[in-house]
Amino acid sequence: MKGRVPAKITGKPLVRSLLNPTALNLLKKEKKMKVKVTENCMGDRRCNDLCPEVFEYDEDELKSMVKVDEVPAQYEALVRQAADECGADAIIIEDD
Ligand code: SF4
Numbered sequence: 344m345k346g347r348v349p350a351k352i353t354g355k356p357l358v359r360s361l362l363n364p365t366a367l368n369l370l371k372k373e374k375k376m377k378v379k380v381t382e383n384c385m386g387d388r389r390c391n392d393l394c395p396e397v398f399e400y401d402e403d404e405l406k407s408m409v410k411v412d413e414v415p416a417q418y419e420a421l422v423r424q425a426a427d428e429c430g431a432d433a434i435i436i437e438d439d
Contacts, residue, residue, distance in 0.1 A: 374438050376414040378422050380407050383433040390434060394421040407433075 378397065380390070384406040390398040391407055397418050399410045414422050426434035 376416075376419050376422065377412070377437040378409050378414055378426070379435050379437070380409055381433045381435060382406075383431045384429075385431045385433070387430065390425040390429060393425045393428070394418055397422055398425065 380398070386400070386405045386407065388400050388407065391400050397409060397411055397414055398407050400406075401408045422434070422436065426436050
């Protein structure tokens with residue numbers, strides 16, 4: 344056993360020491376992304392074009408709005424891109 348310290352000696356729980364990082368991430372509580380559009384929105388609809396599954400245009404308010412409570416994982420990257428590219432810095436991402 345030279346070179347490898349048994350888990351109980353290192354103080355780490357044995358199960359954790361046996362799982363790879365990917366498996367550990369699956370066991371952790373999944374973090375849900377939430378996003379909101381602030382009143383700074385200037386209504387150019389860029390976020391709508393980029394990710395219509397999450398953003399939609401409110402014709403009455405002339406601003407974009409978020410149409411989901413939590414961002415589905417497959418759209419998280421697009422939402423981050425929309426926030427980065429929003430010229431009004433109106434997209435706020437909240438990770439739990
Ligand atoms: S990209 Fe920003 S400014 Fe443009 S519609 Fe979306 S939230 Fe509003």
